[in-house]
Amino acid sequence: MTVDEALAELAALEDPKVRAANEKRGDDHGMNLAKLRALATRIKTDHELARALWATGETPARLLSLLICSPRLFADAELDGMLREPQPPKVNDWFVNYVLKKTPAADDLRPRWLHDDVDTVAAAGWALTAVRVVKRPEGLDLDALLDEIERDMKNAPPRTQWSMNETLAQIGIRHPQLRDRALSIGHELQVLADYPTAPGCTSPFAPIWIEAMVARQA
Incomplete structure (x- = not known):
């Protein structure tokens, strides 16, 4: 899957009601996370796509990135830089739990x-x-x-x-x-x-x- 294809699929998951609920918690996305996980399962692990999605800076893309990346392939400096970027709560939580806790x-x-x-x-x-x-x-x-x-x-x-x-x-x-x-x-x-x-x-x-x-x- 290309970056543009992934972004199009993410856009199709947008739900205004979900966004309104998430924004009360400081998260700027409107995706049903079960549907996001289903998309990640379909893509499977694709670290280069994950890097490209993270680079967009968009919350939906970054959440998908964290589900399809290979944590062991990030360099120490890369992980430090990613952690220091401003992140909404859900991105930070997933980054810590799905990447940092799974890398040597x-x-x-x-x-x-x-x-x-x-x-x-x-x-x-x-x-x-x-x-x-x-x-x-x-x-x-x-x-x-x-x-x-x-x-x-x-x-x-x-x-x-x-x-x-x-x-x-x-x-x-x-x-x-x-x-x-x-x-x-x-x-x-x-x-x-x-x-x-x-x-x-x-x-x-x-x-x-x-x-x-x-x-x-x-």
């Missing part, structure tokens, strides 16, 4: 991003740290991470705060020897304690999240 380059980039001055960049560093806590904690200084979370999370920018909170929760869930301290930090800071949570869903407030997940493992 994350191991090199994560420490550099953790203390970046740009909120979305630091947030990506902490999101990748949360993945390491769960999947491969070897080499991480978990006590030092808790020190930093205890010191900085309360006043961190929104996206960074969210990812730091995820790291705090995952340390408490996955590492019993540090659970009491993680719970104590969560109670002390009260970050996301009042976050609205739908019935049947687990609160992102770290103490509730930790205790709920540990109970499920019992």
